[in-house]
Amino acid sequence: DSGVTQTPKHLITATGQRVTLRCSPRSGDLSVYWYQQSLDQGLQFLIQYYNGEERAKGNILERFSAQQFPDLHSELNLSSLELGDSALYFCASSVAEVGTGAGKLFFGSGTQLSVL
Amino acid sequence: DAKTTQPPSMDCAEGRAANLPCNHSTISGNEYVYWYRQIHSQGPQYIIHGLKNNETNEMASLIITEDRKSSTLILPHATLRDTAVYYCIVRVEARGSTLGRLYFGRGTQLTVWP
Numbered sequence: 001d002s003g004v005t006q007t008p009k010h011l012i013t014a015t016g017q018r019v020t021l022r023c024s025p026r027s028g029d030l031s032v033y034w035y036q037q038s039l040d041q042g043l044q045f046l047i048q049y050y051n052g053e054e055r056a057k058g059n060i061l062e063r064f065s066a067q068q069f070p071d072l073h074s075e076l077n078l079s080s081l082e083l084g085d086s087a088l089y090f091c092a093s094s095v096a097e098v099g100t101g102a103g104k105l106f107f108g109s110g111t112q113l114s115v116l
Numbered sequence: 117d118a119k120t121t122q123p124p125s126m127d128c129a130e131g132r133a134a135n136l137p138c139n140h141s142t143i144s145g146n147e148y149v150y151w152y153r154q155i156h157s158q159g160p161q162y163i164i165h166g167l168k169n170n171e172t173n174e175m176a177s178l179i180i181t182e183d184r185k186s187s188t189l190i191l192p193h194a195t196l197r198d199t200a201v202y203y204c205i206v207r208v209e210a211r212g213s214t215l216g217r218l219y220f221g222r223g224t225q226l227t228v229w230p
Contacts, residue, residue, distance in 0.1 A: 002161075033218075035220075043154075043160070043220035045219065045220075103148060103150050103205070103207040103218055104162050104165065105152075105218060107161070108159050109158060
């Protein structure tokens with residue numbers, strides 16, 4: 001158990017819909033990261049937050065947005081869903097943003113999103 | 117961040133050492149080498165990281181060449197549960213860098229057979 005909690009574990013929805021994925025980081029971790037994993041793209045970095053502020057963006061679509069709340073949990077919002085958005089979405093957390101070992105991330109078990 | 121090159125697949129007999137190579141010939145002086153693994157559809161798991169010295173922990177050993185252009189992850193006594201995709205990643209640790217962006221390539225699928 002990594003200590004990172006993601007809900008829900010599975011989500012089935014239809015095209016055009018909007019969903020919210022939730023992530024609770026490990027206790028004490030200030031950084032939260034979102035990754036998308038599909039069969040053809042591998043693990044793709046989406047976005048990172050640190051203590052409530054956006055710090056880095058990857059290949060995140062404009063239809064997707066995220067935020068980190070004062071209690072440090074994070075939500076990833078996916079809207080106008082398309083078939084191609086079907087993927088595993090992982091959240092990860094780390095204690096630090098910089099410094100040795102800041103790349104040591106703890107991943108949740110993921111949310112499997114199926115868009116039908 | 118520097119790119120890495122890993123063989124797409126390897127296999128190893130249970131109980132033997134698994135040596136997973138990684139080439140990172142364009143690595144810069146402030147980039148660390150990280151290794152993660154992902155067991156089928158689970159979240160990636162951190163294994164080990166290092167800058168230029170060899171490192172060892174309860175999971176594995178990391179050997180980095182003197183010129184830092186390549187590294188090897190060693191699982192000393194592979195078990196069936198070590199079957200996974202292993203990712204080698206290089207990452208800058210300094211403030212102002214591409215913080216948080218761990219780029220996962222395709223990794224190496226390690227299969228441990230009985």
